[in-house]
Amino acid sequence: MSKSTSNLLLFRKWDLTNIQVNDPGLQRVLSLKQCIIPMSFGRQEHKRFSKANVNVVERLANKLMHFGKRYAKNTGRMGGKKARSINIVKTAFEIIHLKTGENPISILVKAIENASPNEDTTRIVYGGTVYHVSVDVSPLRRIDLALRFVTEGVKESTFSNPKTVEEALADEIILSAQNNMSSFAIKKRNEQERVAMASR
Numbered sequence: 001m002s003k004s005t006s007n008l009l010l011f012r013k014w015d016l017t018n019i020q021v022n023d024p025g026l027q028r029v030l031s032l033k034q035c036i037i038p039m040s041f042g043r044q045e046h047k048r049f050s051k052a053n054v055n056v057v058e059r060l061a062n063k064l065m066h067f068g069k070r071y072a073k074n075t076g077r078m079g080g081k082k083a084r085s086i087n088i089v090k091t092a093f094e095i096i097h098l099k100t101g102e103n104p105i106s107i108l109v110k111a112i113e114n115a116s117p118n119e120d121t122t123r124i125v126y127g128g129t130v131y132h133v134s135v136d137v138s139p140l141r142r143i144d145l146a147l148r149f150v151t152e153g154v155k156e157s158t159f160s161n162p163k164t165v166e167e168a169l170a171d172e173i174i175l176s177a178q179n180n181m182s183s184f185a186i187k188k189r190n191e192q193e194r195v196a197m198a199s200r
Helices: 056-064 082-100 104-115 139-158 165-177 184-198
Strands: 119-126 129-136
Touching: 056 082, 056 104, 056 139, 082 104, 082 165, 104 139, 104 165, 104 184, 119 184, 129 184, 139 165, 139 184, 165 184
Parallel strands: none
Antiparallel strands: 119 129
């Protein structure tokens, strides 16, 4: 690693070098690339599997922009507001640090490991009959689902609620990292794995 990139701190505050990914399935696809502002300007967009190289904090910020209708997720009030969602993540990290005293990136990594489902169901049509079959989830999709569950939980908890989105995001990440059943992401993961287990 060159000297120019050896001391880059995320938001000029958080060190990414000593963070461990304990889940062996996620080690190759959970990127903790050093940067100051997590923004790649869509460089990886048209390359297959290249989102594995996008910093996981940027992927969280991208998921936060999906605040529109259910099937048209980027048409809502957060559609395209990347700078705003990065500021939300930045403030949430400050809150996580105040509450736990730990590096918020390591808390986020634990939350993703806990909230990422290992099994899902798929539809197989065989002779005009539809079967739901349990399948393993690929590592890239596990991270996608974990981040989606976390941000859906934030959306649910801040709707018609005076609680700010930064506080909701910080609380959801902390609860997911603790594997707490009151976390929306952990509930969704358990529900998905329960349905998949019934379809084996």
